[in-house]
Amino acid sequence: MVLLSQTKIATTGKKRVVIIGGGFGGMELAKSLAGTDLQVVLIDKHNFHTFQPLLYQVATTNLEAPSIVAPYRKIFKQQSNLFFxxxxxxxxxxxxxxxxxxxxxxxxxxxxxxxxxxTNYYGNEEIAARAISIKSLEDALLLRNTIISNFEKALQVEDEMQLNSLMDFVIVGGGPTGVEIAGALSELKRHVFPKDYRELDFVKMDIHLIQSGGEILKGMSPAASKKSLKMLNDLGVRVWLNRRVISYDGFAVKLSTGEQLVTRTLIWAAGVSGLPVNGLSEECMQDSRIKVDEFNRVAGYDNVFAIGDIAAMVTEEMPHGYPMLAQPAIQQGKLLGRNIRRWEAGKAAKPFKYNDMGTMATIGKNHAVADLMVFKKQIRTQGFRAWLIWMFVHLMSLVGFRNRVVVLINWVWKYFTNDAGFGTIIGKPKENIPVEKVTEKVLV
Amino acid sequence: MVLLSQTKIATTGKKRVVIIGGGFGGMELAKSLAGTDLQVVLIDKHNFHTFQPLLYQVATTNLEAPSIVAPYRKIFKQQSNLFFxxxxxxxxxxxxxxxxxxxxxxxxxxxxxxxxxxTNYYGNEEIAARAISIKSLEDALLLRNTIISNFEKALQVEDEMQLNSLMDFVIVGGGPTGVEIAGALSELKRHVFPKDYRELDFVKMDIHLIQSGGEILKGMSPAASKKSLKMLNDLGVRVWLNRRVISYDGFAVKLSTGEQLVTRTLIWAAGVSGLPVNGLSEECMQDSRIKVDEFNRVAGYDNVFAIGDIAAMVTEEMPHGYPMLAQPAIQQGKLLGRNIRRWEAGKAAKPFKYNDMGTMATIGKNHAVADLMVFKKQIRTQGFRAWLIWMFVHLMSLVGFRNRVVVLINWVWKYFTNDAGFGTIIGKPKENIPVEKVTEKVLV
Known part of the structure; x- marks a missing residue:
């Protein structure tokens, strides 16, 4: 066994591939280099891979955190050339x-x-400090703690405005994440919280979704976009189109059109930006992403690559690079692995060709929208069938057999009981304004 | 629906029972008051009940935290007179x-x-600040994060003494908790970590158990005590009898007999003390516990009671009160519920009579010791049969059907794969001495 920490590279005689980040792209790349004569070093600031598409279910108490993550050392247990x-x-x-x-x-x-x-707050420091995003497991747990804490605090409040601030939620961003969290919150409002908090009147719980453009899910088909808006309306979510949030003081949300909403929980799902590492030339950056060629090679370097969200592979059809989603990352990771093998064997590499399998979003129980490409055939479906497809695809994409079993049990449980079980507050909630100011009541 | 926060007690016209703490005793009491004309108010600093006997399995990555806790609002969903x-x-x-x-x-x-x-540190502030105990879910997660982080850091260390400090563990206290955590760590050493950390030599991982007396599990039968010592020895745990820890600087553990052990993880399972609330007269205290009569009534008060670990019900056979375990708490909670109903009905209360059902401790896979009382018959068993009984009893004692299913799946999974899956670091580890001092290595 080669001890990496005590090893000069000369003693192994092997070339080393260093991968920074074990998300969808990094993980697939590392896997695809299994069995090669290369030494693969994966570094990550977490010791586990996170299945980001289900973070919103952790935030809304539908799933427990451990079932959507997988420690890297478990994922790569069999891969002897991988050093984490x-x-x-x-x-x-x-x-x-x-x-x-x-x-x-x-x-x-x-x-x-x-x-x-x-998360991209577009330079608004005030919002960055006070809003909650849903990009990491820590974010999701913070949001969960905040949602539950707010209802616990609401029990002590008499002032109507204060009550609104605790029971109302404002979600910024009408993409899949914003839509899915709005749908999940409305499920909590209808089925879960009224049983948990019998003393509160849930007519008062408002869920607002703010979207800068004139439609939600704008990357999807017009049918999906229109249907999802109707589904959200049916669930009681108030969708505000053509508006941006201009300020948030921890209590009042001001919109670009002059309206003001009150909430202690501003959920920010309005944008993402790449998270580059220092040390590359400025020329190879396009906004916050790194420009790469069709082999994911960073412009100007021979042996430096970028894949996934951080990579901007600019083509004629894609002037801003591929969408920052799991699928391009997975496919680029796999291809780069094969290309590195090809280069090592003295063969020519193959350029990236995106196989767009489509997009989906779920909106509460029994409802989803899906624009799919199956064997190059376009399938657009909305409603219960899309919801079943959504569940199947997400379940099978989870890392680890045990995670799949546990998530399936929880989903089936929830389907039949209409109850979400993981409302535990472990750790701290986000508190922009201290509780003391809210609770001056005496319980007599 | 009565809004507690907005209600004067006169408007309900109901008598109110306030329970401070939702552990085994408080939870059972609250349940046993269901359906009465009393208003039951349960307050707790967590919003969930913790199944403490399995905390050590969370700490040693065998179980995920959510499956051993249950939110109070789920437990009492059907109980309309309960206000949390x-x-x-x-x-x-x-x-x-x-x-x-x-x-x-x-x-x-x-x-x-x-x-x-x-946790009782017997006044040693230095140890209190640097050791980790296992009384709460936060403790268990802190210990897990620390164990895993230590091995991640160990990969970077060349100095033998530093390596020992990261790979060795010192557990103080030879009661069930100390013995169970020693057994679980030795399972990690034998079956799990060598696969996760192929670069480390696990011959170097030492597990030390320090016990002040001349035997471990001293509350149990001599057979159990003797057998558990043998089981620990067989698992490679080094048991140090007749010794106390006198100091710990975050690195070196000094024992009363002069020996010195090196570890960055001192696990304190050496004692507990009651956690009283301010405001009772000094006369009713016995050490840190509250003296109660056979109805769990606090000495000198008519309508103030104490149950479980905090209550010292002093009898001739029990000059220090009943042992601080789940069973006395559960039984006192149930009886007090029935007695309050009796008083309310103008009937005489029944005195507490402890039904000792015995004690168990598990020591790694396939091994446990159990001293049981079944239908007043004493059953003493050690080994595989005791282990099966231990598992069955703990599984059935968990709160919530879903928790039981998930824990069972995890235990079965672990039995056949010998793998513990929940090695995720979520949150911070305990770091008495900063990492920087350990890792001066360059990976070249």
Whole structure:
């Protein structure tokens, strides 16, 4: 066994692929290099992979956190050429071919940047400090703690405005994440919270969805977009189109059209931006993403690559690069793995060709919209059938057989009982304005 | 529906039972008052009940945290006279019959203190600040994060002494908790970590158990005590009898007999003390516990009660009160519920009589010791049969059908794969000495 921490690269005689980030792209790449003569070093600031598409279900108490994550050491247990390090990349030095990390320097032969994306607050520091996003497991748990804490606090409040601030939710962004969280909150309002908080009147719980454009799910077909709006309306979600949030003080949300909403929970699902690593030339950046060619090679470098959300593979059809979704990341990770094998074998690499399998979003129980490509045939469906497809695809995409079993049990349980079970507050909620100001009541 | 936060007690016309703490005792009491004409107010600083006997399995990555807890609002969903409040009790005022809490004053007709116990460091502040205990879910998650982080850091370390400090564990206390955690760590050493950390040599991982007396599990039969010592020895746990820990600087553990052990993880399972609430007279305290009569009534008060770990019901056979375990708490909670109903009906109350059902401890896979009382017959068994009984009893004691199913799946999974799956670091580990000092290595 080669001890990485005590090993000069000369003693192994193997070329090293360093992958920064174990999201969908990084994980697939690492897997596809199994069995090669390369030494693969995966670094990530978490010791587990997160299945981001289901984070909103953790936030809304439908799933427990452990069932949508998988420790890297379990994923790669069988892969002897994979070395995982819990570390954060600080700086790339392309001249010396090293990455400076929180635990020391790592030398590379191939470097792959798969750092993904972070929430984009478009420079609004006030909102960045006070809103909650849903990009990481920590975010999702923070949102869950905040939702539950708000209802616990609401029991102590008499003032109507204060009550509204605790019972109302404002979601910014009408993409799949915003739509899915709005649907899930409306399920909680209808089926779960009235049983949990019998003392509160849930007519008062309002769910607002703010969308800057004139339609929601704008990346999807007009049919999906229109149907999802109707589904949200039927669920009682108030959708505000053609508006932006201009300020939020932890209590009042001001919209660009002058309206003002009151909430202590502003959920930000309005945009993402790439999360690059220091050390690449400025020329290779396009906004926050890294420009790559059709082999995911970073412009100007031979052995530095970027895949997934962080990579902007600009083509004629895709002037801004592929959408920041799981599928392009997975496909780029797999292809880069095969291309690295080809280069090592002295063969020519193959260019990336995106196989768009479509998009889906679920909106509460029994409802979803799906624009799918199956064997190059376009299938557009909305409603119960789309919901079944959504569940099947997400279940099968989860990492780990045990996770699939546990998530299935929870979904079946929830389907028949209409109850979401994981309303535990572990850790702290987000508190922009202290509780003390809210609770001056005496319970007598 | 009566809105508690907006209600003067006169408007309900009902007597109110206030229970501080929803552990085994408080939860059973609240349940046993279902269907009465009393208003039951349960306050707890967590919004969930914790099944403490399995905390060590969360700490050692065998179970996920959510499957051993249950939110109070789910437990009491059907009980319309139960009002839960997420609050901490600060001060009792027996003259005015109120409890001051973190969210305001609560008036009571009956007050029941069920605050349980906390870790007892016997006044050693240095150890209290640096050791990790296993009394709460937060403790268990902190211990898990620390164990996993230590192995991640160990990969970067060359110095043998530093490596020992990260790979070795010292457990203080030879009661069931200490013995169970030692057994679980030795399972991780044998079956799990060598696969997760192929680069480390697990011959170097030492597990030390320190016991002040001359035997472990001293509350159990001599057979159980002797057999468990043999089982631990067979698993490679180093048991140090007749020793106490006198100091711990975050690195070196000094024992009363002069030996010194090195570890960054000192697990404290050496004692508990009651966690009383301010406001009772000093006369009714016995050490940290509250003296109660055979009806769990606090000495000197008519309508103030204490149950479970916090209550010292002193009898001739039990000069220090009943052991601080789940069973006395459950039985006292149930009886007090029935007695309150009797008093309300103008009937005489029944005194507490402890039905000792025995004690168990599990020691790694396939091994446990059990001293049981079944239909007043003493059954003492050690080994595989005791282990099956231990599993069955703990599984059936869990709150919630879904929790039982998920725990069963995890145990069956672990039995056949020998793998513990929940090695995720969510939140922070305990770091007495910063990582930077350990990791000066460069990965080249």
């Amino acid at each position: 390090r819990l570390a954060e990349a600080k700086q790339i030095d392309t001249t010396n071919q090293t990455v400076e990390t929180s635990i020391g320097m790592i030398r590379y032969d191939y470097l792959v940047i798969a750092t993904g994306a972070t | 409040r997420l609050a901490e009790a600060k001060q009792i005022d027996t003259t005015n019959q109120t409890v001051e809490t973190s969210i305001g004053m609560i008036r009571y007709d009956y007050l029941v203190i069920a605050t349980g116990a906390t």
